[in-house]
Amino acid sequence: MPKLLPLILTLDSSDKASRDGTGLTIRLEAGMKQDIGAAANRLAGDPRISDYDFWRTLKNLDNEIYRIADNHQPIPIEMIRWRAIIRQARSRRGVAAS
Numbered sequence: 001m002p003k004l005l006p007l008i009l010t011l012d013s014s015d016k017a018s019r020d021g022t023g024l025t026i027r028l029e030a031g032m033k034q035d036i037g038a039a040a041n042r043l044a045g046d047p048r049i050s051d052y053d054f055w056r057t058l059k060n061l062d063n064e065i066y067r068i069a070d071n072h073q074p075i076p077i078e079m080i081r082w083r084a085i086i087r088q089a090r091s092r093r094g095v096a097a098s
Helices: 036-044 051-070 077-092
Strands: none
Touching: 036 077, 051 077
């Protein structure tokens, strides 16, 4: 069962974004073997995802990674991967990196 985090951007295993009425959300699933650049390109080109969605998702990911690290627990590689994807997608949209 994939672990869902309280983030704003949710993606399914096919990297298709979907809205659920509360905004976009990100689903972290083990075994996703997508190229980071290709996933970032798809997200950056999706008009349903606002710049705020990208910013909030990145902020939530950073906060969760910080919380995990602060508890001296291992950080899941998929969280690091999604952080890289979201950062690249924001960059490709011309949004300043935070």
